[in-house]
Amino acid sequence: xxxxxxxxxxxxxxxxxxxxxxxxxxxxxxxxxxxxxxxxxxxxxxxxxxxxxxxxxxxxxxxxxxxxxxxxxxxxxxxxxxxxxxxxxxxxxxxxxxxxxxxxxxxxxxxxxxxxxxxxxxxxxxxxxxxxxxxxxxxxxxxxxxxxxxxxxxxxxxxxxxxxxxxxxxxxxxxxxxxxxxxxxxxxxxxxxxxxxxxxxxxxxxxxxxxxxxxxxxxxxxxxxxxx
Amino acid sequence: xxxxxxxxxxxxxxxxxxxxxxxxxxxxxxxxxxxxxxxxxxxxxxxxxxxxxxxxxxxxxxxxxxxxxxxxxxxxxxxxxxxxxxxxxxxxxxxxxxxxxxxxxxxxxxxxxxxxxxxxxxxxxxxxxxxxxxxxxxxxxxxxxxxxxxxxxxxxxxxxxxxxxxxxxxxxxxxxxxxxxxxxxxxxxxxxxxxxxxxxxxxxxxxxxxxxxxxxxxxxxxxxxxxx
DNA sequence: ACTGATTACATTGTCGACAATATACGTCTT
DNA sequence: AAGACGTATATTGTCGACAATGTAATCAGT
Numbered sequence: 001x002x003x004x005x006x007x008x009x010x011x012x013x014x015x016x017x018x019x020x021x022x023x024x025x026x027x028x029x030x031x032x033x034x035x036x037x038x039x040x041x042x043x044x045x046x047x048x049x050x051x052x053x054x055x056x057x058x059x060x061x062x063x064x065x066x067x068x069x070x071x072x073x074x075x076x077x078x079x080x081x082x083x084x085x086x087x088x089x090x091x092x093x094x095x096x097x098x099x100x101x102x103x104x105x106x107x108x109x110x111x112x113x114x115x116x117x118x119x120x121x122x123x124x125x126x127x128x129x130x131x132x133x134x135x136x137x138x139x140x141x142x143x144x145x146x147x148x149x150x151x152x153x154x155x156x157x158x159x160x161x162x163x164x165x166x167x168x169x170x171x172x173x174x175x176x177x178x179x180x181x182x183x184x185x186x187x188x189x190x191x192x193x194x195x196x197x198x199x200x201x202x203x204x205x206x207x208x209x210x211x212x213x214x215x216x217x218x219x220x221x222x223x224x225x226x227x228x
Numbered sequence: 229x230x231x232x233x234x235x236x237x238x239x240x241x242x243x244x245x246x247x248x249x250x251x252x253x254x255x256x257x258x259x260x261x262x263x264x265x266x267x268x269x270x271x272x273x274x275x276x277x278x279x280x281x282x283x284x285x286x287x288x289x290x291x292x293x294x295x296x297x298x299x300x301x302x303x304x305x306x307x308x309x310x311x312x313x314x315x316x317x318x319x320x321x322x323x324x325x326x327x328x329x330x331x332x333x334x335x336x337x338x339x340x341x342x343x344x345x346x347x348x349x350x351x352x353x354x355x356x357x358x359x360x361x362x363x364x365x366x367x368x369x370x371x372x373x374x375x376x377x378x379x380x381x382x383x384x385x386x387x388x389x390x391x392x393x394x395x396x397x398x399x400x401x402x403x404x405x406x407x408x409x410x411x412x413x414x415x416x417x418x419x420x421x422x423x424x425x426x427x428x429x430x431x432x433x434x435x436x437x438x439x440x441x442x443x444x445x446x447x448x449x450x451x452x453x454x455x456x
Numbered sequence: 457a458c459t460g461a462t463t464a465c466a467t468t469g470t471c472g473a474c475a476a477t478a479t480a481c482g483t484c485t486t
Numbered sequence: 487a488a489g490a491c492g493t494a495t496a497t498t499g500t501c502g503a504c505a506a507t508g509t510a511a512t513c514a515g516t
Contacts, residue, residue, distance in 0.1 A: 009295045010469065036498070046471045048276065051498090055280060059287030061377065067237045068477050068498060083377045086322060094318035149289065149311045153381065238499065264468070274501045279468090296468060296507050 015043050016053040023062055023073055024164040034063060034071040060157050062164065074161075078217050081165050084158060085210035089203050091154055092138065096186060096202035099144035100195040108191050111140055115187055118180060135159075137183050141190070141202070171213060182208070243271050244281040251290055251301055252392040262291060262299040288385050290392065302389075306445050309393050312386060313438035317431050319382055320366065324414060324430035327372035328423040336419050339368050343415055346408060363387075365411050369418070369430070399441060410436070 008014040019039070022028045034054060040047045054071045057063045065071040074080070103111075118133045142154050165171070182205040189198040236242040247267070250256045262282060268275045282299045285291040293299040302308070331339075346361045370382050393399070410433040417426035 012469080013295070037496090047498090048470060048472095052279075052283060052469095055283055056287065059284065061380070067241070069479095070498070083375045086326065086375055087319070087377045087381065090318040090322035091315070094314060098314065147311045147314055149308075149315045149386075152289070153315065153385075157381075158377075240499080265466090275468090276500060276502095280499095298468070 011045055012049045012052040015045055015049050016056050018043065019053050020057060020060070020062060020160060023057070024160055024167060026164075026168045028073060030073050030164075030168060031075045032073050034073065036070075061161060076165060076168060078214070081213065081217070082210065084161055084165070085206060085213070087158060088154075088162065089206045089210070091150060091158070092142065092206055093199045093203040095142045095145040095147070095150055095154070096190065097145075097195045097199035098147055098150070099141045100190045100193050100198040102146040103141075103144035103190060107140070107144055108187075111137075111144075111187050111190070114140065115180075115184055118183070134179060134183075135163075141186070144190070169217070171216065179205070179209070239273055240277045240280040243273055243277050244284050246271065247281050248285060248288070248290060248388060251285070252388055252395060254392075254396045256301060258301050258392075258396060259303045260301050262301065264298075289389060304393060304396060306442070309441065309445070310438065312389055312393070313434060313441070315386060316382075316390070317434045317438070319378060319386070320370065320434055321427045321431040323370045323373040323375070323378055323382070324418065325373075325423045325427035326375055326378070327369045328418045328421050328426040330374040331369075331372035331418060335368070335372055336415075339365075339372075339415050339418070342368065343408075343412055346411070362407065362411075363391075369414070372418070397445070399444065407433070407437070 005014055005017040008017050019028075023030075028034075036047045036050050036054070039050045039054075043050065054063060054065065058065045058071065061074065063071045063073050114133075114136060118137070121133065139155065142151055145151065182201065186198060186201045186205060189201055233242055233245040236245050247256075251258075256262075264275050264278050264282070267278045271278065282291060282293065286293045286299065289302065291299045291301050342361075342364060346365070349361065367383065370379055373379065410429065414426060414429045414433060417429055
């Protein structure tokens, strides 16, 4: 297990990561109740460990806990996803602004290199980019902001929720090529140290992405999509 | 104790609120170690309760915990405060934008009424406004956004940290009257449902506030200020 | 006297048991 | 038969004890 989650030192850590993964991947369905005793037998740890893991998931907004009643996995609603994207828009917009100011030349160079590999990947297999590449790009800019508050809020909080939506609603859309162009423009603005433009482009990028997802949620023609 | 924290039902709740207050108010100094056994005797609860409280404080970024070593209250640094204000700028900017869209007419009316009382208060005793009034104003706009993610991030996370800085660095500045004017303009923009302007004014308002605080931190002429 | 290892201590992590609370069921009353 | 009350059960909250880890002191060797 320590091979799977190298950063996890304590048992509660591992359980937290495992539980989060199982919820995000949909193995534990959205809205379902999290019984402490049940989970403690399932993951072969004490209830105290499970409780700590659940508490940490609560502060990520992945589960909701009520005193003396119990914890449930959050329900996935269109409104919830929109709220998430509004927060993303503001935070990642600021991240792009700060990245334009604080990223080192080397980091920017690496970012450009990443876009190059994406360019070739997009041409061959179109699915890859959406999955990992997009996350990679955003991740680097977030880290480039050098703002620890911003970084933890996004990477340890919001992103897992976003991924939960993505996975469970089966988002793998046709926005691949256009998103690539947007990424390129954002990277350019950062390279030019144009904070204002970097923020604006990032906000628009996320806004477009939100609109794209909203359309998909409201026009359920794809039968392969998992149900809400 | 339940009279002090009415929202706290469980013992861990009360301990969490009490501990947070004691840290924010500076009773437990910044950077100090949080011994579980020590705190459990001090607050007359079991170590499990203390652990849960500490974990919750960790996710608020008020304390930092290292596995097998322990938890410490965060250190207050100028850089940390700046990071906080950058996050505030982006999140509260978005909150103002959403408030301009989503606040009810009644809520806006109440907001205006609040500003009226502030106006009279500012003329008489100049200290009050900074303390509670400013928080009140921002709080209403945050709630007015109707975005639960945004609301919890700000009111349960960032705001307590900001207050910790404010209290412990003794911020009670001469920005009272100018801040009042800014508040008025923001409220006006919200009343006019001008999302763009509301966001912009809010961002500037927080930016000014940040600059004001930076100046104070870098020009330590006031001897009454508590030391870092 | 200084460095290294070893041992003793203190602190955190984990566990099973007990207490308190909420839910579900059955009974009694109208 | 429907509703209210009380009990029974299951689940969460809390606790003290034990295990594992980190830290500091002690001692040996050079």
